[in-house]
Amino acid sequence: MTAHLGxxxxxxxxxxxxxxxxxxxxxxxxxxxxxxGLHTAMSIATDALHLANHLATR
Incomplete structure (x- = not known):
């Protein structure tokens, strides 16, 4: 058995x-x-990156 993340x-x-x-x-x-848990952490990191990029372009 294997577990994969697509x-x-x-x-x-x-x-x-x-x-x-x-x-x-x-x-x-x-x-x-x-x-x-990994999915949740990646979602939060993605949101933080989008916010940082948005603030950097102001």
Whole structure:
């Protein structure tokens, strides 16, 4: 099993569990939680960059 993050210009491998069998929810769920946190952080950083660019052009 692998987890990928699809970006506009590439797809990034987040995690890989080559020997994962059976009930994998306890293993994968924390990774999904981390990805959601990463998405939130990237969204905030993007908004901050847009604001900084806007203020720099004033």
């Amino acid at each position: 970006l506009a210009t590439a797809e990034v491998l987040l995690a890989s569990w080559p020997n994962l069998h059976g009930d994998w929810t306890a293993v994968v769920h924390p990774t999904l939680h981390e990805v959601m």
